[in-house]
Amino acid sequence: QINEAEAVLFSVPSYACQRRTTLDNCNTTLTDALSLLAENAELSEEDGRGVAFRRAAAVLKALPVRVTAMSQLKGLPCLGDHSLRVIKDILENEASSEVESTKHSERFKALKVLTGIFGVGPRTAERWIREGIHNLHQLRESGVTLNRAQQAGLEHYDDLNQQVTKAEADAIAEIVQKAVDSVLPSAQITLAGGFRRGKQTGHDVDFLITHPEEGREVGLMPKVVSWLESQGFLLYQKVTRNSYLEVNDGPGRPSSNMDRFERCFSIFKLAKREERGTKVTENTVKTKDSVGAHMHSETDQSPPSHSHELDQHDSTNRRWRAVRVDLVVSPISQFAFALLGWTGSKLFERELRRWAGHEKAMSLSSHALYDNKQSRYLRAASEEEIFTHLGLEYIPPSERNA
Ligand code: GTP
Ligand code: MN
Ligand code: MN
Missing domain, CATH: 1.10.150.20 (5' to 3' exonuclease, C-terminal subdomain)
Known part of the structure; x- marks a missing residue:
């Protein structure tokens, strides 16, 4: 029984996939600090520490008010000693010495x-x-x-380190749609990643491509890439079979379907807005x-x-800019899993998989959901169905910004 004085101010469930995290964040000072330490840990290949800081930051992102006193944090999950020390430092001294020294x-x-x-x-x-x-x-x-x-x-360093705008993402979507229409009519593209979560900018643009008839998507990626290449839209492309570790998560061999799941890391050559002829307003x-x-x-x-450096430094006078684009082709039978897996955020995805494994004895990937107790794959035609299988309340993309 909880004593009145110890009552928690906010009840926050411990898995990020149980929470609704919008882009509104009242605690950016704290979350930026923790994210920087997470980034530093990841860059130092200390992934465990990185995840701990990411989880702590995500809890603060989910709070409806700005934290001004340590007492407000009582009872909140995922706040380890190290994160608490950093938060305390910032609340008391305006900045964390560890964050400042790391940053510099x-x-x-x-x-x-x-x-x-x-x-x-x-x-x-x-x-x-x-x-x-x-x-x-x-x-x-x-x-x-x-x-x-x-x-x-x-x-293309400068271009690729400049955030992609929503308007640019929409322009890329038009090009990808055209490519897909040209090589396989009625194939569909869906914007995934941060833009699907409602972000106004991103480091790249992510697309899923599928076809309503199972199997018709086979061989689609090379055709789409060839079309884009022939039209001069690509500065770089690398198509890979999806050899992401997760396909080995589940027991047994991945089905032959897995081989159809292809992705393309690319750099698009996108005409600048003036050249594209969109509104000057x-x-x-x-x-x-x-x-x-x-x-x-x-x-x-x-x-x-x-x-090429002249070109880079003089980028304002160029008529185009380089934009990172990820393309993923998924068979329709796996599309809901692919969509859920490629919408993010990265922490939300990680937490979904942890929830599935630890709380439900299931293995979730962006191909499938396997129930270890029933020893079978659970089908899903929508993201909602996957959340239902997992015993989770449905969280829409705009609230997956953990
Ligand atoms: P910005 O691009 O910075 O706006 O953020 P983002 O959330 O779109 O991140 P990113 O483009 O890196 O990734 C989008 C989603 O794809 C995230 O949920 C990742 O977890 C997921 N993702 C990235 N790489 C892989 C991969 O190799 N395999 C799978 N299955 N998912 C991936
Ligand atoms: Mn992205
Ligand atoms: Mn991406």
Whole structure:
């Protein structure tokens, strides 16, 4: 029995997939701080710590009021000692010394700039830092061998680190729709990722492609990519069979369906708004992520010597810009799982899988839901049905912003 004085102010369920988390966040100071520590942990390949900070931040995002006193946090889940210390520091001193020192550390800044290159993960960045490479200038001078993705990432660094707007996402959607219509009429595209959750900007644009008749989607990806390529819309593309670890989550071998599930990491060449001929009344000044801009000015001090750099630095005069786009083809039988899996947020997805495994003895992936007790796959034609199978209240995309 809870004592009156100890009564919790807000009751927050412990799994993020049990909560409604909109984009309204009254605690951005605290969540930004915890997210930065999460990012630092992830960049240092300390995923456990990263998740702990992400979970703590997500709890604060779900609160309906701004936290001003530690007493308000009593009884809330997922707030570990470390996160509580950071929160306390900020409430008492306006800033957390740990966050500030991390933010300004050479290591964090270098990891952030280098992993800001498409195709560069924490491990590669770490290796380069050990070799004395801390910024783009040093990377360009170093003569290290870059793969095709990294070359494209470096070449289009500024564009790819500038947030994609909703208007740009819509313009990309039009192009992808046209591609799909040209190669397989009645195939359908669906916007997923952050934009489906109602975000106004994103780091990329995510699309799912399917066809209402099972099997018709086979071989679709290469055709869509060829069409886009022939029309000059692609700066980079890599089609992979989806070899994401999760397909091995469930018992037994993945069904042959899995082989049809394909994804394409790409960089689109998107004509600028003026060139696309849309309304001029829209704001043409693109907002730039302040952290990104700051990081860039401090670390990329390379003079515009090569022609591609000239091109990059002179991007305002270019008639197009580079935008990251993810395409995923799913058979209609798996579409609900793919849609749920590719809508995010990343933490929401992780929590859904943890809920499924720990609370329901089920394995959830973006292909299927397997019930370990009944030893069978549970079908679903909609996201709502998947939530029902999982014994969860349905949470719409706009409330999955954990
Ligand atoms: P922004 O792009 O920054 O706006 O955020 P986002 O939420 O759209 O993130 P992102 O594009 O990275 O990922 C979108 C969703 O796809 C997230 O829920 C991820 O968990 C999911 N996702 C990303 N990569 C993979 C993958 O390789 N396999 C699967 N199944 N899902 C993935
Ligand atoms: Mn995205
Ligand atoms: Mn993506």
